Amino acid sequence: MKIVRADTIVASPTRNFVTLKVTTDDGTTGLGDATLNGRELAAAAYLQDHVAPLLIGKDPQRIEDTWQFLYRSGYWRRGPVTMAAIAAVDMALWDIKGKIAGLPVYQLLGGASRTGLRAYGHASGATLPELFDSIRTHLDRGYTAIRVQTAVPGITALYGVASQPQPSGERYDYEPGGRGSVPVEEDWDTDAYLRHVPGVFEAVRNEFGPALPLLHDAHHRLTPIQAAKLGKALEPYNLFWLEDCTPAENQDGLRLVRQHTVTPLAIGEVFNTVWDYQTLIREQLIDYVRASATHFGGITPLRKLVDYAAQYQIKSGFHGPTDVSPVGLAAQLHLGLAIHNFGIQEYMEHSSLTHTVFQSAATFVDGQLHPGDQPGLGVGIDEEAAAAFPYQRAYLPYSRLHDGTVHDW
Numbered sequence: 001m002k003i004v005r006a007d008t009i010v011a012s013p014t015r016n017f018v019t020l021k022v023t024t025d026d027g028t029t030g031l032g033d034a035t036l037n038g039r040e041l042a043a044a045a046y047l048q049d050h051v052a053p054l055l056i057g058k059d060p061q062r063i064e065d066t067w068q069f070l071y072r073s074g075y076w077r078r079g080p081v082t083m084a085a086i087a088a089v090d091m092a093l094w095d096i097k098g099k100i101a102g103l104p105v106y107q108l109l110g111g112a113s114r115t116g117l118r119a120y121g122h123a124s125g126a127t128l129p130e131l132f133d134s135i136r137t138h139l140d141r142g143y144t145a146i147r148v149q150t151a152v153p154g155i156t157a158l159y160g161v162a163s164q165p166q167p168s169g170e171r172y173d174y175e176p177g178g179r180g181s182v183p184v185e186e187d188w189d190t191d192a193y194l195r196h197v198p199g200v201f202e203a204v205r206n207e208f209g210p211a212l213p214l215l216h217d218a219h220h221r222l223t224p225i226q227a228a229k230l231g232k233a234l235e236p237y238n239l240f241w242l243e244d245c246t247p248a249e250n251q252d253g254l255r256l257v258r259q260h261t262v263t264p265l266a267i268g269e270v271f272n273t274v275w276d277y278q279t280l281i282r283e284q285l286i287d288y289v290r291a292s293a294t295h296f297g298g299i300t301p302l303r304k305l306v307d308y309a310a311q312y313q314i315k316s317g318f319h320g321p322t323d324v325s326p327v328g329l330a331a332q333l334h335l336g337l338a339i340h341n342f343g344i345q346e347y348m349e350h351s352s353l354t355h356t357v358f359q360s361a362a363t364f365v366d367g368q369l370h371p372g373d374q375p376g377l378g379v380g381i382d383e384e385a386a387a388a389f390p391y392q393r394a395y396l397p398y399s400r401l402h403d404g405t406v407h408d409w
């Protein structure tokens with residue numbers, strides 16, 4: 001069996017997605033996701049100009065060998081562009097292998113370890129009543145775990161708060177990318193944030209009781225000692241996890257956080273290889289790995305990461321925002337279903353327009369995701385529909401402190 005085509009499809013139904021379609025000489029096709037929010041064309045060019053020509057004539061069944069070839073032969077290892085491109089190839093080959101075998105990918109990974117994947121949804125509010133309404137809406141939709149993001153007095157536009165007006169005058173809705181031809185500038189005030197957030201969690205606990213799993217994303221903005229302070233302040237409210245409390249490029253910094261708090265920590269949505277996690281896992285400085293199949297080189301290395309993490313009782317919490325396409329989401333649903341150390345799956349539902357381009361067999365029932373039982377990944381692409389939504393320039397926002405200093409977003 002040989003690969004005869006590798007096509008890169010860039011489409012923007014609501015937001016930009018980069019999809020690789022690999023075709024074999026018997027007409028079998030496989031899809032992979034290389035979407036890199038705000039830098040989509042770089043991943044598309046890497047795939048189209050540098051990777052696709054190397055795939056022609058290769059045996060699609062040799063997934064590990066192809067992964068190692070693309071990772072090592074490029075010489076310039078790692079980085080989100082490279083790893084998103086490799087991820088797309090890896091997913092497409094798993095998709096093809098599943099189709100050849102007539103099995104969903106989770107069966108090839110060892111079969112189901114559970115009936116479905118508990119998902120958490122994104123609740124948010126500019127005020128407490130609005131936040132409570134948002135949590136209730138998510139509970140009504142079946143979610144059994146809720147991420148809580150809140151506006152903060154003194155900060156005008158803050159990641160994750162859907163109804164909050166932003167400098168462009170629009171709501172923050174849906175997702176932070178895709179808003180204009182230059183990055184939107186947001187503001188940030190660490191002290192205001194640290195003063196406000198614990199009170200919000202106290203109010204949420206008082207309203208919804210002690211049992212509801214609550215999560216919070218600090219979105220890389222704190223220093224280790226600030227993160228330690230927040231983790232400690234949130235302990236009475238028993239979070240499921242505190243996410244990305246620091247940028248974590250300095251893995252050693254997490255020792256300091258860990259020494260001070262027992263709030264569980266989740267890190268790594270921007271990581272792209274196991275090396276980014278090495279100290280964090282070996283020293284048990286985190287509780288959940290946040291990598292996505294899309295930005296981590298695909299299913300093959302993500303499997304290795306969670307197997308490494310399992311030895312330290314660290315679980316998965318794969319990154320599932322809308323900038324991971326339905327193909328990328330399916331890849332991690334198959335893996336999450338198969339592994340033993342599944343923790344939770346982030347689920348930010350794709351828009352209905354996105355579903356006109358991607359047809360996914362995945363389901364969300366009673367708070368649980370399932371990838372479905374179609375052979376392969378279970379996602380198709382309507383290329384005609386995709387062509388109707390050409391690429392649109394989009395950037396993620398960035399932050400400045402009130403004195404003008406650029407801050408981590």
Ligand code: KDG
Pocket residue numbers: 037176177217219269319320321323346396
């Ligand atoms: O592209 C950036 C998003 O993926 C990120 O802001 C989403 O932090 C995020 C999350 O936890 O979903």
Ligand code: MG
Pocket residue numbers: 217219243244269
């Ligand atoms: Mg996050």
